[in-house]
Amino acid sequence: MMSISTDTTTNTKRQDDVAGKPLIELSEIRFSWPGGTLPVLEIDHFHLGHDESIFIRGPSGSGKSTLLGIITGILLPQDGDVVVVDRRINDLSGAERDRFRVDTMGYIFQMFNLIPYLNIVENVILPCQFSKSRKAQALRNSSTLEEEALRLLSHLNLGGSEVQDKVVAELSVGQQQRVAAARALIGGPRLVIGDEPTSSLDSEHRESFLRLLFEECSRMGSSLIFVSHDIDLAPMFDRVVELSEINNAPDGTAGGKE
Amino acid sequence: MKQIALLTLKSTRNRKFTIFLTVLSIGLSVCLLLGVERIRTESRASFINTISDTDLIVGARSGPIQLLLYSVFRIGHATNNISWQSYQEIAEFPDVSWTIPISLGDSHKGYRVMGTSKAYFEHFRYGRKQSLQFKNGGVFDDLYDAVIGSEVAVKLGYDIGNSVVISHGAGDVSFIEHDDKPFKVVGILTPTGTPADQTIHVSLGGIEAIHIGWADGSAPSGLTISAAHARRLNLTPKTITAFLVKLNSPIATFKTQRAINQYKAEPLSAILPGVALQQLWELIGIAEKALIAVSVFVVVVGLFGMLTALMTSLNERRREMAILRSVGARPIHVFSLIIAEAILVTLLGIGVGVVLLYGLLVVAQPLLITQFGLFITISFLSLYEIMLIGLVLKAGVLAGIIPGWRIYRYSLNDGMTIKT
Numbered sequence: 001m002m003s004i005s006t007d008t009t010t011n012t013k014r015q016d017d018v019a020g021k022p023l024i025e026l027s028e029i030r031f032s033w034p035g036g037t038l039p040v041l042e043i044d045h046f047h048l049g050h051d052e053s054i055f056i057r058g059p060s061g062s063g064k065s066t067l068l069g070i071i072t073g074i075l076l077p078q079d080g081d082v083v084v085v086d087r088r089i090n091d092l093s094g095a096e097r098d099r100f101r102v103d104t105m106g107y108i109f110q111m112f113n114l115i116p117y118l119n120i121v122e123n124v125i126l127p128c129q130f131s132k133s134r135k136a137q138a139l140r141n142s143s144t145l146e147e148e149a150l151r152l153l154s155h156l157n158l159g160g161s162e163v164q165d166k167v168v169a170e171l172s173v174g175q176q177q178r179v180a181a182a183r184a185l186i187g188g189p190r191l192v193i194g195d196e197p198t199s200s201l202d203s204e205h206r207e208s209f210l211r212l213l214f215e216e217c218s219r220m221g222s223s224l225i226f227v228s229h230d231i232d233l234a235p236m237f238d239r240v241v242e243l244s245e246i247n248n249a250p251d252g253t254a255g256g257k258e
Numbered sequence: 259m260k261q262i263a264l265l266t267l268k269s270t271r272n273r274k275f276t277i278f279l280t281v282l283s284i285g286l287s288v289c290l291l292l293g294v295e296r297i298r299t300e301s302r303a304s305f306i307n308t309i310s311d312t313d314l315i316v317g318a319r320s321g322p323i324q325l326l327l328y329s330v331f332r333i334g335h336a337t338n339n340i341s342w343q344s345y346q347e348i349a350e351f352p353d354v355s356w357t358i359p360i361s362l363g364d365s366h367k368g369y370r371v372m373g374t375s376k377a378y379f380e381h382f383r384y385g386r387k388q389s390l391q392f393k394n395g396g397v398f399d400d401l402y403d404a405v406i407g408s409e410v411a412v413k414l415g416y417d418i419g420n421s422v423v424i425s426h427g428a429g430d431v432s433f434i435e436h437d438d439k440p441f442k443v444v445g446i447l448t449p450t451g452t453p454a455d456q457t458i459h460v461s462l463g464g465i466e467a468i469h470i471g472w473a474d475g476s477a478p479s480g481l482t483i484s485a486a487h488a489r490r491l492n493l494t495p496k497t498i499t500a501f502l503v504k505l506n507s508p509i510a511t512f513k514t515q516r517a518i519n520q521y522k523a524e525p526l527s528a529i530l531p532g533v534a535l536q537q538l539w540e541l542i543g544i545a546e547k548a549l550i551a552v553s554v555f556v557v558v559v560g561l562f563g564m565l566t567a568l569m570t571s572l573n574e575r576r577r578e579m580a581i582l583r584s585v586g587a588r589p590i591h592v593f594s595l596i597i598a599e600a601i602l603v604t605l606l607g608i609g610v611g612v613v614l615l616y617g618l619l620v621v622a623q624p625l626l627i628t629q630f631g632l633f634i635t636i637s638f639l640s641l642y643e644i645m646l647i648g649l650v651l652k653a654g655v656l657a658g659i660i661p662g663w664r665i666y667r668y669s670l671n672d673g674m675t676i677k678t
Contacts, residue, residue: 094588
């Protein structure tokens with residue numbers, strides 16, 4: 001088992017650079033798909049504070065993926081400002097946005113999060129292969145990346161070689177989601193985004209997964225954006241946003257390309 | 259880029275069976291391409307060197323290729339013979355170092371019989387100025403002695419002491435046999451990869467002896483002369499088919515050639531064997547080009563196999579690409595992942611191909627010598643072959659660009675949404 005003694009060092013509440021500004025701020029956003037005439041997303045204002053956990057609810061096709069695409073810098077809105085950690089994403093080049101994304105964000109997909117040809121630890125440390133800052137942060141917590149991965153895995157109840165030595169395909173869905181959570185958390189990104197990460201879990205695993213995720217996010221000092229249509233989980237979050245209420249786009253339910 | 263290389267290695271290891279098949283198909287095609295190229299250059303070299311160290315070939319007036327075909331390759335017939343007297347006179351030219359007379363026209367079980375002198379075994383050179391070597395026995399001495407080429411010995415199962423009955427004419431099946439004057443095998447040559455392997459060599463006197471009393475290609479009617487009796491007759495030939503000339507200095511070549519071509523006593527042709535061989539090779543070289551074209555197509559097919567494998571893997575790998583994008587991989591990384599796989603697979607294929615080639619060469623070398631008289635040197639890859647390999651690699655990278663570009667577009671459009 002990994003030593004727990006290093007845990008306190010990771011619990012760095014980044015008070016120094018909060019300075020009252022939110023972690024993410026979207027203003028006057030308007031996005032439409034290339035060739036599409038009507039915007040699919042029109043948001044006057046959206047923000048996320050430091051160490052805040054937010055639940056974004058919306059039926060499928062309500063523009064959730066588009067919103068996440070804009071926050072992560074995959075998509076650029078035609079109008080409006082996207083400011084993440086004091087940087088205006090609109091101004092960054094594609095390569096800069098790619099680097100910025102991995103430096104500041106961890107991402108958990110709905111399912112099949114893992115790369116089949118890498119082992120569990122390799123999957124967890126993947127962001128550190130592309131981000132120097134996350135690698136450096138991970139190495140502040142543990143002496144090697146592997147050790148840090150194992151530490152996170154054991155926090156997410158995936159300790160012990162009987163789980164860690166398994167091939168990715170042998171893991172249960174719940175275990176896969178927790179490995180994905182470890183990957184999203186490694187190197188302490190400012191933001192963890194879960195794109196319906198609990199949809200493939202049954203109800204009892206949902207809550208325990210979420211509880212572990214909360215625990216690790218607060219330990220790492222990461223904010224959490226959680227997108228789901230499952231309102232049962234909403235009470236666990238600091239704030240709940242109904243996407244249909246902030247999205248003014250007339251085509252907001254068309255869901256763009258999907 | 260290091261992480262991309264590592265990811266490529268792990269990803270290909272994960273799909274090792276399909277990758278192995280792709281590598282094998284590229285390997286086989288590369289082996290075929292290099293093998294065909296090897297055999298082409300070697301057979302060309304062997305062909306061009308069918309005769310070496312000979313400055314001129316002289317025969318009755320005809321085109322150079324025809325003269326070359328019948329005198330060196332023993333294909334077809336001479337339009338005319340040349341007189342013994344002309345031969346003697348030219349052999350006495352001051353510039354002439356040595357001559358080898360050739361008398362053709364008879365055969366044994368489909369193999370040509372060539373009458374010549376002992377000078378043939380002393381002076382004849384082929385390949386890289388190699389001389390004829392005896393596997394068994396030695397030069398003919400007696401009137402009815404014969405020296406056989408290696409193929410004749412192997413195919414007909416002849417050994418020293420065997421008796422050979424020469425048939426009149428050069429056809430595969432002859433009904434007129436010189437069975438009253440059988441020859442005895444006294445020497446067997448080592449394989450040369452030249453027509454000497456398929457030739458039965460006897461003395462000019464022997465050729466003369468079996469034709470005593472023959473007129474205009476028909477058997478003597480009435481009295482025949484026994485083999486023993488023939489020995490006592492004057493067996494100086496009246497005509498021969500052609501002769502090879504070596505000059506004291508190559509500078510004299512054109513002068514001598516002109517002198518022979520303008521020879522007063524009878525119409526003669528003197529040709530430069532190297533030039534004529536080159537012309538003949540260009541004539542039959544179309545086959546080699548076809549062979550190369552086919553093997554190039556086989557390589558293209560092999561690379562198409564890789565392209566297909568890459569393209570079909572793209573859809574299942576779109577998810578993998580989305581995951582990589584979420585952990586910071588850029589579209590160019592995703593592109594490189596595919597290109598790196600194409601390069602890796604092509605390189606492995608080339609490696610397998612080269613190893614297979616040398617394996618096959620080691621196995622085939624003795625077979626090619628004994629079966630076809632083709633000697634293949636097992637040498638390092640030639641510059642041309644390395645260039646061919648470079649082309650295959652380039653084509654492999656090119657084949658990788660197509661799926662690479664496709665996944666690049668996917669990953670730009672999909673971003674991190676997983677589409678399946």
